[in-house]
Amino acid sequence: MAPSDTRILLLATLDTKLEEAAYVLDQLLSSSGVHVTLLHIGRNPLSTEDAAALKSKDRVELSACELDTPAADLSRGDYSSRMTSSATQRVRDLMKNPATAVHGMLGIGGSTGTSIIAAAMRDAVPIGLPKLLVSTMASGDVGHLVGGVDITLMYSVVDIAGLNFLSERILGNAAAAIAGMAHAYRGSIEPSSATSGSETATGSSSTKRRERIAITMFGVTTPGVDRIRHILSQPPHNAEVVVFHATGSGGRAMEMLIRQGEFDAVIDLTTTEIADEIGGGILSAGPDRLSAGAQAQIPYIVSVGACDMINFGPMGSIKQELVEADRKGERKLYQHNPAVTLLRTNRKDLVKVLLPEKSISMISGDGGPFEDRGADKALFETLREKLKDSGVGVETHDLDINGSEFADVVIDALATLKRKRETTDCR
Numbered sequence: 147m148a149p150s151d152t153r154i155l156l157l158a159t160l161d162t163k164l165e166e167a168a169y170v171l172d173q174l175l176s177s178s179g180v181h182v183t184l185l186h187i188g189r190n191p192l193s194t195e196d197a198a199a200l201k202s203k204d205r206v207e208l209s210a211c212e213l214d215t216p217a218a219d220l221s222r223g224d225y226s227s228r229m230t231s232s233a234t235q236r237v238r239d240l241m242k243n244p245a246t247a248v249h250g251m252l253g254i255g256g257s258t259g260t261s262i263i264a265a266a267m268r269d270a271v272p273i274g275l276p277k278l279l280v281s282t283m284a285s286g287d288v289g290h291l292v293g294g295v296d297i298t299l300m301y302s303v304v305d306i307a308g309l310n311f312l313s314e315r316i317l318g319n320a321a322a323a324i325a326g327m328a329h330a331y332r333g334s335i336e337p338s339s340a341t342s343g344s345e346t347a348t349g350s351s352s353t354k355r356r357e358r359i360a361i362t363m364f365g366v367t368t369p370g371v372d373r374i375r376h377i378l379s380q381p382p383h384n385a386e387v388v389v390f391h392a393t394g395s396g397g398r399a400m401e402m403l404i405r406q407g408e409f410d411a412v413i414d415l416t417t418t419e420i421a422d423e424i425g426g427g428i429l430s431a432g433p434d435r436l437s438a439g440a441q442a443q444i445p446y447i448v449s450v451g452a453c454d455m456i457n458f459g460p461m462g463s464i465k466q467e468l469v470e471a472d473r474k475g476e477r478k479l480y481q482h483n484p485a486v487t488l489l490r491t492n493r494k495d496l497v498k499v500l501l502p503e504k505s506i507s508m509i510s511g512d513g514g515p516f517e518d519r520g521a522d523k524a525l526f527e528t529l530r531e532k533l534k535d536s537g538v539g540v541e542t543h544d545l546d547i548n549g550s551e552f553a554d555v556v557i558d559a560l561a562t563l564k565r566k567r568e569t570t571d572c573r
Contacts, residue, residue: 374415
């Protein structure tokens with residue numbers, strides 16, 4: 147492998163998608179400066195002739211994932227589960243070695259292949275590395291495939307079953323896209339490299355890394371986040387503030403990056419995903435939300451932004467019992483936009499979330515449609531009680547979460563934690 151090559155990993159079940167994978171491989175190799183590692187994730191081994199044909203191509207390395215049990219003895223579900231583990235580990239191993247680490251991943255698959263490839267893309271490579279998956283499953287509910295990472299999905303339109311004028315166009319586009327993305331990515335992480343098609347790199351290793359601060363936001367906490375972001379981005383802080391949309395995937399992505407050590411501090415202003423987890427909403431980030439920040443030993447500020455709401459789909463999708471409760475004045479529904487309907491949380495919904503007393507969102511202040519002082523009080527009291535003697539400090543401020551004074555409180559608290567971290571060297 148030439149040191150100047152941009153390395154791309156191509157994953158496919160070659161026992162069922164060999165013709166299509168070979169076409170994609172040729173398209174990738176038509177781009178100068180590309181080396182391809184072709185990873186076979188199918189149930190059955192390739193024939194000697196097929197393997198030899200692939201290995202004979204210049205700038206290609208063929209590899210196959212192995213199972214600890216003969217595929218013939220496994221059900222489809224067991225094969226999928228074991229191959230997922232095997233493929234994910236194989237990709238991790240590739241990424242650990244600088245000589246084999248790739249600059250982009252491309253997968254093609256039907257339902258089973260898509261599941262295996264998406265898992266490897268989610269769990270084995272960092273966010274930011276280009277990941278493109280051509281799939282027959284890319285036109286429906288894809289949240290379980292993408293998770294909280296930057297997978298690009300391309301719908302195959304036709305089944306991946308033979309080459310024709312449509313599949314060749316789509317697969318050719320995919321090959322061109324991943325080649326371009328991989329070249330650009332390599333340029334951003336290896337600024338001295340001369341990647342194909344560009345004379346200068348997009349990154350600069352000589353630039354001093356700024357402090358990185360993650361912050362969570364929702365539409366109803368945008369003013370507060372914007373204030374904090376503006377202050378922290380300016381002197382004397384000059385921080386790089388990264389905003390995550392608290393939509394379930396946003397929270398998961400942030401926590402993954404926290405675990406990868408990408409942030410120096412976190413301002414978890416908007417923890418509405420916990421309300422969805424507890425109340426059955428559509429934007430939950432899972433039961434472990436908040437755990438990464440709590441375990442990371444970095445300054446971590448938590449508030450209760452948008453915990454006055456649980457997120458559901460369009461108004462027509464809401465359970466009739468909630469619609470009836472809203473009509474009777476027992477619950478409050480609010481149409482945020484045509485695709486999102488909000489349910490006001492009540493005392494039963496809030497049991498363990500993280501405190502600006504005047505409002506916790508744009509619509510829960512005085513006179514707002516979600517004003518409910520009783521529910522807010524239950525939230526605050528529960529937090530104080532649950533966190534008593536935990537070592538976590540809880541402060542209550544008679545402020546609005548979107549106000550400039552609360553932004554100052556957040557920034558001051560962050561500065562205090564950062565000073566404490568410096569003096570105790572908690573890392």
